[in-house]
Amino acid sequence: MHIGNKILIAGLLGVGLLFLLPFFSGNGGWQGDGIPPYTIAEGVVRGEVYVNGGHGYTGENPYLQYFELPPGEVRYARLYVPVWNYDSGDGIQVTVNGKKLAIKQEPDYVSAWGTALYCLDANNTSLRAGLNEVSVLSENPGGGPYGITLAAVSENSSLPPVRFWINEGNYALTYTNKKDSVTSTFKGTSPGKNASLHTLLVAGTEGERDELYFDSVNIGNDVGNSSQGKYFDLYSVSVSPKGTESILCFERGDEGYLHPCVAVLVSESESDSEYLKLHEQKTAKGGQVPFSVIVVSLLACLAVILRFRKR
Amino acid sequence: MKYGRILALMLALILAASWAPGVSASEPVSGSAATPLEVSLEIPLDKDLAPDVLVAGHSWERARVNLENPGTEPLYNITVLIEVPESLETSISPQPYLIIKEGQKITAEIGKLAPGQSASLLLDVKPPASVEFKKQVTFTIHAVYPGGEQKSEHKVSLIPPPSWLTYFTILASLLLFVGILAAIKHSGVLDLFSTVDLITIALLAAVIAVVFRYLSKLINLGWFDGLVIAIPTVVLMVVALQLVRKPGTATLLFTCVLLISMVVWGSHIMWLGFYLAEGVVVDLLVILFGMDYADRRLTAVIYGISRGMVSTLVFYLLYAPVEWKISYAPWYIGLQLAFACAGGLIGGLLGYDTAVKMSGARL
Numbered sequence: 073m074h075i076g077n078k079i080l081i082a083g084l085l086g087v088g089l090l091f092l093l094p095f096f097s098g099n100g101g102w103q104g105d106g107i108p109p110y111t112i113a114e115g116v117v118r119g120e121v122y123v124n125g126g127h128g129y130t131g132e133n134p135y136l137q138y139f140e141l142p143p144g145e146v147r148y149a150r151l152y153v154p155v156w157n158y159d160s161g162d163g164i165q166v167t168v169n170g171k172k173l174a175i176k177q178e179p180d181y182v183s184a185w186g187t188a189l190y191c192l193d194a195n196n197t198s199l200r201a202g203l204n205e206v207s208v209l210s211e212n213p214g215g216g217p218y219g220i221t222l223a224a225v226s227e228n229s230s231l232p233p234v235r236f237w238i239n240e241g242n243y244a245l246t247y248t249n250k251k252d253s254v255t256s257t258f259k260g261t262s263p264g265k266n267a268s269l270h271t272l273l274v275a276g277t278e279g280e281r282d283e284l285y286f287d288s289v290n291i292g293n294d295v296g297n298s299s300q301g302k303y304f305d306l307y308s309v310s311v312s313p314k315g316t317e318s319i320l321c322f323e324r325g326d327e328g329y330l331h332p333c334v335a336v337l338v339s340e341s342e343s344d345s346e347y348l349k350l351h352e353q354k355t356a357k358g359g360q361v362p363f364s365v366i367v368v369s370l371l372a373c374l375a376v377i378l379r380f381r382k383r
Numbered sequence: 384m385k386y387g388r389i390l391a392l393m394l395a396l397i398l399a400a401s402w403a404p405g406v407s408a409s410e411p412v413s414g415s416a417a418t419p420l421e422v423s424l425e426i427p428l429d430k431d432l433a434p435d436v437l438v439a440g441h442s443w444e445r446a447r448v449n450l451e452n453p454g455t456e457p458l459y460n461i462t463v464l465i466e467v468p469e470s471l472e473t474s475i476s477p478q479p480y481l482i483i484k485e486g487q488k489i490t491a492e493i494g495k496l497a498p499g500q501s502a503s504l505l506l507d508v509k510p511p512a513s514v515e516f517k518k519q520v521t522f523t524i525h526a527v528y529p530g531g532e533q534k535s536e537h538k539v540s541l542i543p544p545p546s547w548l549t550y551f552t553i554l555a556s557l558l559l560f561v562g563i564l565a566a567i568k569h570s571g572v573l574d575l576f577s578t579v580d581l582i583t584i585a586l587l588a589a590v591i592a593v594v595f596r597y598l599s600k601l602i603n604l605g606w607f608d609g610l611v612i613a614i615p616t617v618v619l620m621v622v623a624l625q626l627v628r629k630p631g632t633a634t635l636l637f638t639c640v641l642l643i644s645m646v647v648w649g650s651h652i653m654w655l656g657f658y659l660a661e662g663v664v665v666d667l668l669v670i671l672f673g674m675d676y677a678d679r680r681l682t683a684v685i686y687g688i689s690r691g692m693v694s695t696l697v698f699y700l701l702y703a704p705v706e707w708k709i710s711y712a713p714w715y716i717g718l719q720l721a722f723a724c725a726g727g728l729i730g731g732l733l734g735y736d737t738a739v740k741m742s743g744a745r746l
Contacts, residue, residue: 298443
C-alpha cells in the first residue's frame with residue numbers, strides 16, 4: 073500500500089477513535105454543568121440538625137475529619153465528599169469510626185472538568201453522639217477530597233421541633249460554560265420563622281467576589297473564599313423565609329469556578345408532628361464531546377484528505 | 384524495531400524517574416533517637432509538595448504533629464505544648480485529645496502511649512498574606528511526661544507572596560508579547576508567513592489546544608498524563624517547523640494555542656508567558672542550529688526535549704507558586720522533568736518521521 077494511503081487511513085482511524093473514546097471512557101472531559109442542589113431529604117424532628125465539615129484540599133491520603141455530634145440518636149445522616157480532579161476509574165473508600173462504610177467507584181454528581189461529589193447515607197453506621205472519625209481513602213492521581221461534610225439529624229426529645237431541608241447537587245458556575253447563577257429551592261417554608269442556612273461550596277477563591285441571596289436578600293459576599301481550607305467553604309448564616317417557598321441563589325460574580333454542592337435549611341417548626349421524607353436521587357446528564365472538539369477534528373480530517381487528494 | 388527501541392527507552396526513563404531520590408523516601412523525623420519519645424511535624428501533608436515550605440498568601444494548610452513511643456516502657460500523662468510562630472495563624476478542629484489554644488500556644492493532653500504506639504495531632508495553619516523575603520519560622524514542640532521532657536524545633540520556610548510575582552509575571556508576559564510584536568512588525572517577519580502557512584499553524588494549534596486538551600481529560604494515567612500529551616504536541620510542533628520553515632514558527636504556534644484555548648476553554652491571559660517560553664526556546668534553537676527546522680532526527684529530538692524542559696520548569700517553578708500558591712517538592716519536579724524529556728524525545732523522533740512523510744503537505 074502506498075505510504076500516503078497508510079497515513080490517510082491512520083488519520084481517519086485516529087479521528088474515528090476520537091469520536092468513540094467518550095463512549096468507552098464514560099465521564100471523561102467536560103462532564104457537563106451538573107445539577108443544581110435539590111431537596112434530597114426533609115422533615116420535622118424534635119432535636120437538631122448538625123452540619124459541619126472541613127478542611128480543604130490538602131493532598132493527604134487518607135483524608136481525616138472529626139465530627140462532634142450533639143446528644144441524641146442519629147435519625148438521618150448524609151456524608152458529602154467533594155473531590156477535585158475526578159477521572160473515570162477513580163474511587164473512594166469511606167470509613168466511619170474505624171468501620172468501613174462504603175467503597176464508591178462513581179461519584180453521585182460530577183460537573184465541569186471533574187469536580188465530583190460523593191454522597192453517602194450514614195444512617196446505620198457507627199455514628200454516635202460525641203466525637204466521630206471519618207476517613208476517606210481516595211484513589212485519584214493528581215486529585216483528592218476538598219473536604220468531608222456531615223449533615224446529621226439528631227433526635228432529642230428535650231428540644232423543640234425543627235423543620236429541615238437537605239439539598240444536594242453539584243452545579244458548575246464557571247466562566248468556561250458561562251453559567252453565572254444557580255438557584256436551590258426549599259418548599260414549604262414558614263414565613264417569618266427564624267432559620268439557619270448552611271451551604272457547602274467548593275472551588276471558591278479568596279478575593280474573587282461572589283454573592284449569595286436568600287429570598288432575594290443578600291446574605292453573603294465572597295462566600296467562596298477558601299475560608300475553611302483550600303477551595304472549601306461551609307458557610308452558615310441566619311435567615312428568615314419570606315414565603316412558603318424559599319429560594320437560595322448563588323451568583324458567581326468574579327469567581328472563575330464555583331460549585332454549590334449542599335444547602336441545608338433548618339427552621340423553627342410550625343408543627344409538632346415529626347416526619348422524615350426522602351426524595352429520589354437525580355442523575356446528572358453525562359458529559360458530551362464539546363462542539364469545538366468535533367469541529368477541529370473534522371477540519372483536521374478534511375485537511376488530511378485534501379492533502380492526499382492533491383497528491 | 385526502531386519504535387521498539389523508543390518504547391524501551393521510554394520505559395527506562397520512566398523507571399529511572401520512579402527511583403528518583405525522594406519518591407520512596409520517608410519523612411524526616413526530628414528529635415534524637417536516644418529519646419524515649421519521638422516527635423515530628425509534617426507540613427504540608429501532600430507528599431508531592433515541598434516539605435516544610437508554605438507560600439505566603441496561601442489558604443489553610445494542614446499540619447500533623449506525630450508522637451511515637453519507640454521504647455519498651457509505656458509513657459504516661461504526656462502533654463504536648465506547641466509554640467506556633469507569630470506570623471502563622473492556626474486553627475484546631477475537634478480531635479480525640481483535649482486541646483487548648485491560647486494565642487500562639489497550643490496545649491494537648493495525649494495521655495498514655497504504649498511501646499510502639501503513636502499519636503497524631505492535627506493543626507490547620509495559615510501563612511501570612513505576605514512576607515517581604517523568604518524567611519524561616521520555627522515551631523517549638525515540648526513534650527512533657529513524668530520522668531522526662533523533650534523539646535524539638537521544626538523550621539518552616541515562608542516563601543514571598545506570589546502577589547507581586549503575579550503582577551510581575553503578567554507584566555513581563557505582556558512586555559515580552561508587545562516586544563515580540565514590535566520586533567515582528569519591525570523586521571517584517573510576519574510578512575514571511577504566507578496565508579497557507581498561517582492556516583497550517585492555526586490548524587495545528589487548534590488540534591493541540593482543542594483536541595489534545597480534551598483528550599488529556601479522557602486519559603487517566605495519573606503522573607503519566609503529561610507524558611502522553613507531550614508526545615503528540617511535540618509531533619505537531621516538529622511537523623509545523625518542517626512544513627512552514629519560517630523563523631518564529633514555534634512561537635506563533637504556541638501563541639495560537641493559547642489564543643484558541645482562551646476562546647474555547649476560557650484560559651487566562653496570564654499563561655501567555657508559559658506558551659511564549661516554550662515557543663521562543665525552540666525558535667532560538669532553530670537559529671542556533673543554522674536555521675535547521677528539525678530537518679535532522681537529532682535536532683527534532685533536541686527541540687522536543689528543550690520544549691519539554693522549559694515548559695515543565697516554567698510551570699512548576701513559576702506558574703504553580705504564582706497561580707495556585709503551591710511549592711512542589713524537588714523530587715516531584717524532577718520526575719515531571721524526566722517525563723517531559725521522555726515526551727520530547729519520543730515526540731521528536733515520531734515527529735521527524737511524520738514530518739518527513741508529510742513533506743510538501745502544505746495546503
